Amino acid sequence: MYGTQSKRDLALELQAQIPFLRPSIHARRANITVKFQDLYGFTVEGNVDDVNVLNEVREKVREQGRVWWALEASKGANWYLQPQIASISEGIALKSSLKLSSLANAITLKKLIRKGIPPVLRPKVWFSLSGAAKKKSTVPESYYNDLTKAVEGKVTPATKQIDHDLPRTFPGHPWLDTPDGHATLRRVLVGYSFRDSDVGYCQGLNYVAALLLLVMKTEEDAFWMLAVLLENVLVNDCYTNNLSGCHVEQRVFKDLLVKQCPRIASHLEALDFDVSLVATEWFLCLFSKSLPSETTLRVWDVLFYEGAKVLFHVALAIFKMREDELLVTHHVGDVINILQRTTHHLFDPDELLTVAFDKIGSMTTNTISKQRKKQEPAVMAELDQRLRRLNSLKMDDK
Amino acid sequence: MARTSNKNIQVKLVDSFAGFVLVLDVSYSRGFKIWLSVLIDTLLSFCQVLLGDMGTGKTSLVLRFVKGQFFDFQESTIGAAFFTQVLSLNEVTIKFDIWDTAGQERYHSLAPMYYRGAAAAVVVYDITSMDSFERAKKWVQELQRQGNPNLIMFLVANKVDLEEKRKVKNEEGELYAQENGLSFLETSAKSAHNVNELFYEIDFPFKAHGYILLAAKRLAEANPSRQTGMKLHTESHGSGRRGFCCS
DSSP states (O other), rough: HHHHHHHHHHHHHHHHHHSSOTTHHHHHHHEEEEEEOTTTOEEEEHHHHHHHHHHHHHHHHHHHHHHHHHHHHHHHTTTTHHHHHHHHHOOOOHHEEEEEEHHHHHHHHHHHHHHHTTTHHHHHHHHTSHHHHHHHHHOOTTHHHHHHHHHHHHOOHHHHHHHGGGGGGTOOOOOOOOTHHHHHHHHHHHHHHHOOOOOOOOOHHHHHHHHHHHOOOHHHHHHHHHIIIIIIISSSSSSTTTHHHHHHHHHHHHHHHHOHHHHHHHHHHHTTTTTTHHHHHHHTTTTTTSHHHHHHHHHHHHHHHOOOHHHHHHHHHHHHHHHHHHHTTOOOOHHHHHHHHHHHTTHHHHHHHHHHEEEOEEEEEHHHHHHHHHHHHHHHHHHEEEEEEEOHHHHOOO | OOOOOEEEEEEEEEEEETTTTEEEEOOSSHHHHHHHHHHHHHHTTHHHHHHHSSTTSSHHHHHHHHOOOOOOOOOOOSSEEEEEEEETTEEEEEOOOOOOEEEEEGGGHHHHHHHHTEEEEEEEEEEEOOHHHHHHHHHHHHHHSSSSOEEEEEEEEEEEGGGGGOSSSSHHHHHHHTTOOOOEEEEEETTBBTTTHHSSSOHHHHHHHHHHHHHHHHHHSSOOSOOOEEEEEEOOOOOSSSSTTOO
């Protein structure tokens, strides 16, 4: 089985490489593993191929930057922030010419964002398009400073858990794993735990907030991004006491897999493999623990503009990309290993996003909302039943 | 795997201990040895789940066992992580499939997904934290009610290298384990103390061992010339629980 598999891999690799001259082919055959730092300072272990892909990605990022600068030059700086774009959906009457140009802008922007926001522009673009800027503008300027000062020195179950997780959040990262990195991440997470006591602190948010800090550069902006993410972008209750929102998303995901990848779904069903076994982490960490950093951030680019349905697109794409391999598995362990190997080596974001948006049928936010509504009662009933069972255990104790 | 044969033999083994039926579809073409090893591999793959409060060292225990590594600060686990370890003991290969779960309390609503099919559960607490011991007890209670009635349970007191910070006495853990019929071990992922013992001591797979050899012998006698290419699956029996969840 392994023999045929690796041959297929090799064939795919070679196909992908036709346009490139690769002097490293001998090194690649030797299967040398190298350690290197990626764009955001994470140490990655990979083979020579991965390094090459990463170099190509760097070049693409530069190219994409040029596209964005050119657009700024022709349409004016901050063209994507024009209020017309936001008002299209709200149906505010505009002069038809203006409407048309803003609609054109919106289409350009959507395409552009799927191709990636250049890292230097990310803080600005994310902050305005996600709604974080708007959220921040509704409270006094000093909100974040006041919040962090007010909660300083307070000890709650959430702060204890945060303190426990700080050194365990991307350990070894050149900035995150320093006293300064720990202190900054702590302020953001503790601040948020007081802002929303229903969420408090949920493991997984440490990775999300850490990556937000790396992108946004300033902790206050990272805080607002975290807020808009949990309060507006993602489905409600993903991170609250029993993760009910996350359970709902998992059920919706299972249904979508049946619809979009029926062959994979029925094969996995036969293996008694529950996709939530792997997908839970993807949805809670928004892929930050599974995908390489630039690939994760490319997913987030689209997430902040198009909403939580993007997570389904990407998760489905990961399965879809490995359809042939997955269909010949006999063991749950093999399925997990294929998926893990795939995600860890997805250094080329376009490889993933092309599948996510071109090969996965389109899903509107509306239909997904309906599916969530459909699943909610079952999830609530299940969680409720579990709670009652656990409570009955406690009663027995007495 | 290319299957070239067209002849199948079915062997049914009923393991009374775990309460499931193993159905072996044997299709043969060449190489007796290959299928025997496939058979044993598959049969002896064995699923375990680690549960316990956050920061008790679940991931560290698994990593010590699987890779021989230890990190002072181990990334916190979200959802669960999956590990495989293949061991050769006395010419028998055993595959360990291990689910290492997230410790934070709100993640417990996900746990049934991971312990549902496990053959063994390892409940871990940290000897420097009384809270984690209390949580471990809750886990044991839940498993006694929810898990497989044949589930093998271990209570593990981790971090014994931090003796000077100990809050939970050895006797307390041992007594609780005794009262609840669990195996008990004190371990340290950091110093590797008792880690291999923990995973080796789960001797359940060996129970099936005798059956496999018997089946193999019979097959060999019945078809002396040409066997191989084994398709093997486990079928759940009665309770709907599966002994080998990851196979």
